[in-house]
Amino acid sequence: MNSDSDPGGDDSAVTITVCPDGPLLVRGPAALVDADGNPISRERATVALCRCGGTSIPPFCDGTHKKRKVRRSHE
Numbered sequence: 375m376n377s378d379s380d381p382g383g384d385d386s387a388v389t390i391t392v393c394p395d396g397p398l399l400v401r402g403p404a405a406l407v408d409a410d411g412n413p414i415s416r417e418r419a420t421v422a423l424c425r426c427g428g429t430s431i432p433p434f435c436d437g438t439h440k441k442r443k444v445r446r447s448h449e
Contacts, residue, residue, distance in 0.1 A: 397422035397435035406433070 388402035400406075400421050406414040414433065421434060428438035 393422075396439055397424055399423075408433075 386403060388400065388404045390404075391399040391401070393399060400423060401419065406416055406421070406423075408414055423433050424435045424438075426439040426442060428442070429436045430438070
């Protein structure tokens, strides 16, 4: 689900894209914080957040999901 109905419009819009069997792609000026509310530095306009839990660079995706043998089905 997008946070904005026109993701190509305003530069301040934040869009979150759910990639099948992959990360959440966060585009735009979203603030990232850890479980304690501490800011997480981001150096890119688009970041990939891990959903599989196997990444070596949490909370960011490192592609580990591609090595997993079990794939979730999406309908």
